[in-house]
Amino acid sequence: MLFTSPEFFTLLACTFLLYYLVGKAQLQKIILVISSFTFYAWNFPKLLALLCVSILINILTVKAIKQSKAGQRYWWATLGVVINLGILAFFKYSPLLGKTFFESGSSVGEYLMGIPLPIGISFFTFQGLSLVVDTYRAKDGDDNLPEHTGSLVESIALYIAFFPQLIAGPIVKAYEFLPQIAKKAFRDIDWEYCIKQLIVGYFLKMVIADNLKDHTFWMQYPYFMELSGLNLMALLFGYSMQIFADFAGYSLIALGHAGLFGYRLRDNFMFPYISASFSEFWRRWHISLSTFLREYLYIPLGGNRKGKVRTYVNLMLTMVLGGFWHGAAWSYAVWGAAHGIALALERFVNDALPFQWPKGFRFVKIIFIFSVVTLLWLLFRLPAFSEVLLYLSQIKNAPFFKGVNDLNTAFFISMYALPIMAYHGWYLLKESGSKNWAIKLEPLLYACLLFMILVNSGSSGSFIYFQF
Amino acid sequence: MLKKIFLYTALLLIAYTVVLRFLPSDIDTDQSQWGTNVIKARDYILSEEDFKNVIVGTSLSTRLVTDSLGDDFVNLSFSGSTIWDGIELIEAREQKPKRVFIESTFVFKKTDGSLTDYVSKGFSSKLKSTLPVFREKNQPVGVIKGLVTKALKSGGPLASYDSVAVEINPEILEIQSDYFVEEYTDENYEWIFTKKLIWPLERLLDQGIEVVFYEMPLHPSFCESEVIKDVRWHIDELTKREGVSFLKVNNCEAYQTNDGIHLVSHSGLKFTNKLKSQL
Numbered sequence: 040m041l042f043t044s045p046e047f048f049t050l051l052a053c054t055f056l057l058y059y060l061v062g063k064a065q066l067q068k069i070i071l072v073i074s075s076f077t078f079y080a081w082n083f084p085k086l087l088a089l090l091c092v093s094i095l096i097n098i099l100t101v102k103a104i105k106q107s108k109a110g111q112r113y114w115w116a117t118l119g120v121v122i123n124l125g126i127l128a129f130f131k132y133s134p135l136l137g138k139t140f141f142e143s144g145s146s147v148g149e150y151l152m153g154i155p156l157p158i159g160i161s162f163f164t165f166q167g168l169s170l171v172v173d174t175y176r177a178k179d180g181d182d183n184l185p186e187h188t189g190s191l192v193e194s195i196a197l198y199i200a201f202f203p204q205l206i207a208g209p210i211v212k213a214y215e216f217l218p219q220i221a222k223k224a225f226r227d228i229d230w231e232y233c234i235k236q237l238i239v240g241y242f243l244k245m246v247i248a249d250n251l252k253d254h255t256f257w258m259q260y261p262y263f264m265e266l267s268g269l270n271l272m273a274l275l276f277g278y279s280m281q282i283f284a285d286f287a288g289y290s291l292i293a294l295g296h297a298g299l300f301g302y303r304l305r306d307n308f309m310f311p312y313i314s315a316s317f318s319e320f321w322r323r324w325h326i327s328l329s330t331f332l333r334e335y336l337y338i339p340l341g342g343n344r345k346g347k348v349r350t351y352v353n354l355m356l357t358m359v360l361g362g363f364w365h366g367a368a369w370s371y372a373v374w375g376a377a378h379g380i381a382l383a384l385e386r387f388v389n390d391a392l393p394f395q396w397p398k399g400f401r402f403v404k405i406i407f408i409f410s411v412v413t414l415l416w417l418l419f420r421l422p423a424f425s426e427v428l429l430y431l432s433q434i435k436n437a438p439f440f441k442g443v444n445d446l447n448t449a450f451f452i453s454m455y456a457l458p459i460m461a462y463h464g465w466y467l468l469k470e471s472g473s474k475n476w477a478i479k480l481e482p483l484l485y486a487c488l489l490f491m492i493l494v495n496s497g498s499s500g501s502f503i504y505f506q507f
Numbered sequence: 508m509l510k511k512i513f514l515y516t517a518l519l520l521i522a523y524t525v526v527l528r529f530l531p532s533d534i535d536t537d538q539s540q541w542g543t544n545v546i547k548a549r550d551y552i553l554s555e556e557d558f559k560n561v562i563v564g565t566s567l568s569t570r571l572v573t574d575s576l577g578d579d580f581v582n583l584s585f586s587g588s589t590i591w592d593g594i595e596l597i598e599a600r601e602q603k604p605k606r607v608f609i610e611s612t613f614v615f616k617k618t619d620g621s622l623t624d625y626v627s628k629g630f631s632s633k634l635k636s637t638l639p640v641f642r643e644k645n646q647p648v649g650v651i652k653g654l655v656t657k658a659l660k661s662g663g664p665l666a667s668y669d670s671v672a673v674e675i676n677p678e679i680l681e682i683q684s685d686y687f688v689e690e691y692t693d694e695n696y697e698w699i700f701t702k703k704l705i706w707p708l709e710r711l712l713d714q715g716i717e718v719v720f721y722e723m724p725l726h727p728s729f730c731e732s733e734v735i736k737d738v739r740w741h742i743d744e745l746t747k748r749e750g751v752s753f754l755k756v757n758n759c760e761a762y763q764t765n766d767g768i769h770l771v772s773h774s775g776l777k778f779t780n781k782l783k784s785q786l
Binding site (some may be wrong): 045079090230231234250253254258260262264265447450451454455481482483485486487488489491493495497498 | 509511513514515516517518520523538539540541542545629630632640643645646647648652678679682742750765766
């Protein structure tokens with residue numbers, strides 16, 4: 040079910056009404072779980088079974104960890120991690136294994152390639168992992184989980200299936216979400232916060248991403264072979280804007296909807312395109328994934344505590360696995376590896392430099408980081424590595440300008456990129472101390488965004504991160 | 508804060524409604540393929556004009572220069588879509604044309620009917636038919652583009668994209684060939700020529716509308732494909748049986764396409780003139 044569909048708004052309205060009418064914590068949890076299951080099962084009811092199995096496994100594992108003695112807790116937690124990763128690996132990576140290691144036409148290969156990818160699996164299995172690990176790490180039973188079995192089941196089902204963030208994040212950690220489960224009252228809703236998140240989120244998705252997608256459609260092979268150099272560069276820039284608007288939009292909508300039900304999810308994006316380094320970019324982009332990988336992978340691997348070489352290895356490993364998390368294709372691993380190399384190189388150069396970068400140099404660094412990040416998004420857009428190389432060679436070899444259509448594309452991409460740049464600029468303005476002036480203009484700005492949602496939305500399309 | 512946001516939004520909507528009244532009516536506000544289709548379809552549904560001749564086609568027929576055919580022609584050909592969308596739109600509009608031209612080349616392309624539903628059903632389409640400010644045609648970004656293009660055109664004609672590129676990329680030709688190499692079964696033909704096409708055709712004829720089938724030129728290798736020859740034979744039989752006209756293309760090599768199926772602009776004009784001479 041799409042956040043922009045009439046069915047979703049109907050479900051949201053009914054859930055909202057019932058949720059605040061019942062007024063009891065337990066019933067509120069049940070209502071949210073039923074709504075979340077409806078939301079998930081809407082287009083593919085069969086996939087609900089997998090979500091339920093995932094929830095059940097995590098309930099059993101958590102129960103076992105809680106009831107076991109110190110020595111056994113480790114093994115239950117390990118088993119929980121292995122099962123969660125196993126589910127993810129089976130459904131997400133079997134087609135890739137089938138394609139890579141088996142001849143076409145072989146029965147095993149065909150079987151593996153025929154396994155469907157359940158929507159949102161990367162998100163809910165990672166939340167399952169967080170639950171198992173956080174329960175294991177909790178000291179003196181301080182795991183925020185209820186003792187009563189019925190209540191435990193409801194809480195875990197709600198944590199994993201909560202519909203605002205179920206299929207495309209943000210990835211919510213158990214220790215952030217579970218303490219929030221309690222009775223919620225209508226009067227406690229922070230309407231201003233929710234409406235602001237929803238306006239910006241829907242603007243980014245419906246006005247920016249949905250309009251840009253109709254242009255970046257032509258980045259597919261072989262259509263891009265017909266385009267001019269100007270067009271190819273404009274489309275690549277447009278895709279960079281689109282992927283930000285699409286995913287940041289989804290995350291903000293999720294934050295807004297969660298807020299309506301009394302839950303605060305952490306920001307997933309913090310103006311990433313003003314980053315002046317790769318490490319800053321990863322502190323601002325898909326924050327819930329990068330913090331997850333840091334807390335549950337990079338630090339357990341040793342982080343930066345085991346010498347320089349090991350730090351670089353840990354960075355590379357974390358980023359390659361982070362790349363693979365996005366999709367079952369080698370291009371995602373290459374994308375992750377490229378970011379890993381960039382992070383390692385950056386750390387090496389910063390350690391080796393005998394001076395600090397001058398402050399005025401920041402703008403040049405922002406442009407550089409943005410350009411590299413944008414170039415690497417090609418690995419997201421084009422599934423085959425050979426197509427990525429062909430696209431890049433076409434930028435160099437195709438005529439720079441072919442005709443009036445080039446200007447059309449460049450015009451639309453500039454028009455829809457402008458708000459994204461202004462959005463980042465707005466943040467810099469507020470940060471630079473022009474806060475009062477900026478705050479006074481806020482109602483008018485939000486009104487402009489709402490106006491554009493009403494009169495300038497593009498054709499409805501899926502969120503890019505649904506495929507992950 | 509929230510009250511201010513909603514109040515300003517209402518004021519912006521009112522102000523923009525006023526601005527729209529002063530905009531030139533001939534600006535081209537298309538932004539994308541889908542947007543172009545929706546604007547064209549909605550214009551047809553909402554227009555009070557008496558269109559006597561309606562062209563129904565796929566993206567192939569979008570290359571016809573409709574203006575040169577006359578004021579009472581409207582072209583309901585949609586890129587990325589099918590003839591069924593145009594036929595559904597004719598059925599959805601109360602005022603019927605006198606003559607309908609149906610492109611016969613891509614009859615096997617399927618539609619989900621989403622375009623007609625999108626412009627004629629539901630709350631959103633009712634809102635858009637009542638309040639022009641919400642129509643795709645009036646989207647601010649499209650309007651700005653239309654005004655800029657109009658200003659630039661006043662300084663002389665702009666170079667057309669495909670007036671330069673006429674060499675067809677072999678990979679694109681390969682993709683386009685999929686339709687022509689697919690083997691359609693007898694059941695496929697039976698479904699199209701005894702049911703799917705017959706129902707709307709007979710409804711149009713019953714309402715006293717004259718129907719003309721026509722072919723669009725293709726790359727010569729596609730023109731002689733088995734699918735095209737079979738479809739031509741079936742349409743021939745059908746038109747003889749129903750007593751309607753069928754305009755065939757027998758000289759594809761006289762036209763140029765940019766991808767094997769879509770005519771370049773000068774060929775589009777040439778074929779439109781030929782069509783006009785046959786009417």
